[in-house]
Amino acid sequence: MSVLDRERSVARPGFSRWLIPPAALAVHLSIGQVYAFSVFKTSLVAHFGTGQTPVAAIFSIAIVMLGLSAAFGGTWVERHGPRAAMVVAALCWSAGFLVGSLGIATSQLWLLYLGYGVIGGIGLGIGYISPVSTLIKWFPDRPGLATGMAIMGFGGGALIASPLSNALLGHFDAGFDPTAKDAVADGHALAMTFLVLGVAYLVLMLFGAALVRVPPGSGHADAGAVHVPGHRGAQVRAAQAIRTPQFWLVWVVLFCNVTAGIGILEQAAPMIQDFFRSGGTSSVTAAAAGGFVGLLSLANMAGRFVWSSTSDWTGRRRIYVVYLGVGIVMYLLLATLGTSSTALFVGLAAVIISFYGGGFATVPAYLKDLFGTLEVGAVHGRLLTAWSAAGVAGPVIVNGILDASGKPGTLSAGAYRPALFVMVGVLAVGFVANLLVRDVDRRHFDESVAGEAGTLEEVSA
């Protein structure tokens, strides 16, 4: 397995750094499929003859495993380099689909929990953080642009997987019509689709692993390694970073930003119909609501690239002031004026979701500014536990309030207002946490590397 050694993936002189973003995208476009898991939900419920909750648990397990594997695997990824990490991610993510396929074929739901949920979830976490540190090291002058390009792929993965999965289900089950309401594909089609996706993602992710290189002199144990410092020459190891208030303030920032965004994303289709319901009938059709979900996906993806790239000019803390501060205003407008016009509702929601995506994509660069690139991948991995926590908190808050308001299909805009005001409060907490972020105290630096590398011209936020 020496081909996976970090030393074997060091770039030779003349290697173009513009090969690194497609390598990262190959991984992120693949693992981004997780956001399209709902495509299988109705068919899996019918195949296993169970309720929505046991099937939804597959996705939940995968997201929890994402956070845990990113947190615990971050240091390993940093030490062994992006190629080994991408290969492990590819094998786990692909194996998750194959084990899941076996579970569908044999009608064993627990195999989907184990496969897609646990094994695939580990692939998700390792894959998500695998290129981040490398991208920042290749693009020290534009870390926001670099991570924005890759993490945009995670949003884009669902855009590919959703129509592709429907096409595959239709191919293996001639009776399946994805445009029909509550369309159900048979077990054979589900199992074959999982099989094909598993193989396809393995190929694409291994392409990324073959392509990726680390810049010369960035080896973990290389005494002459060049690490890009954060503000004031900061170079902080992951184990030390989690002992700083800055880490936990950024954790709160990410948690609040994601919690608020998920509140809208998870309810997007019913929400737009409920907002424009009068006399029991909504003026927004199911097809239009589906279009709204598509538009939010585009806003999510665009926000990841545009806002993260913008942060290279504005500084990281200022851009989060926008995400959280303007986000508060957007939520208030949505709660108070959202029913006045469909165009206004769609516009406000799109901006909110673009901030949600931007928050994900900008955070690695924020960490680089605070802690340097020494172990930024591992720090990022630990920070992603905020995502797992928000993935639970957001839906619990929104669904809890909506369940208390009435039954799905009978709700109106008034039912959503308490949830939207709660999200305003959540964003306000994140806003304050972001304002409290200061440069890391020198006592946390690893003095063996801190200050050795030259500092770049950075916009101090």
Added chain:
Amino acid sequence: MSIDSQAHRATHEPDPGTPVAAVVGAWLVVATPLAYGLWQTLVKAAKLFTG
């Protein structure tokens, strides 16, 4: 390699050592499925204004 030289490379992309075709090819591998997904999503999103 110094940070300065890494940053300096940005003004000379792609580097002479990497064929332009390789860079373009790598981007095409990821851009093609992404373009497919974007198109499909745009078609779906259009129903917001037509459906």
